[in-house]
Amino acid sequence: xxxxxxxxxxxxxxxxxxxxxxxxxxxxxxxxxxxxxxxxxxxxxxxxxxxxxxxxxxxxxxxxxxxxxxxxxxxxxxxxxxxxxxxxxxxxxxxxxxxxx
Numbered sequence: 272x273x274x275x276x277x278x279x280x281x282x283x284x285x286x287x288x289x290x291x292x293x294x295x296x297x298x299x300x301x302x303x304x305x306x307x308x309x310x311x312x313x314x315x316x317x318x319x320x321x322x323x324x325x326x327x328x329x330x331x332x333x334x335x336x337x338x339x340x341x342x343x344x345x346x347x348x349x350x351x352x353x354x355x356x357x358x359x360x361x362x363x364x365x366x367x368x369x370x371x372x
Contacts, residue, residue, distance in 0.1 A: 279334050281304070300364065
């Protein structure tokens with residue numbers, strides 16, 4: 272387990288549905304951010320950065336998520352990570368926002 276904060280930069284995603292395949296070909300992975308009291312968001316991240324952050328954080332380490340064009344950041348956990356079994360490639364990641372207690 273790492274003690275240093277792992278940060279992930281996300282950008283809002285306008286492309287939805289089957290058009291996301293083109294994003295994946297360009298090295299962009301679709302991401303969803305959701306949680307209690309948080310409006311679900313469709314976002315995207317560069318594939319290389321996302322894989323680096325996920326391998327560094329693992330599944331139990333919180334990730335500091337910053338969204339381009341917005342102030343502040345949120346603490347989230349990688350809830351679901353989808354891989355393509357044929358190509359061993361990242362398809363999609365869901366992040367669950369942690370509640371501040």
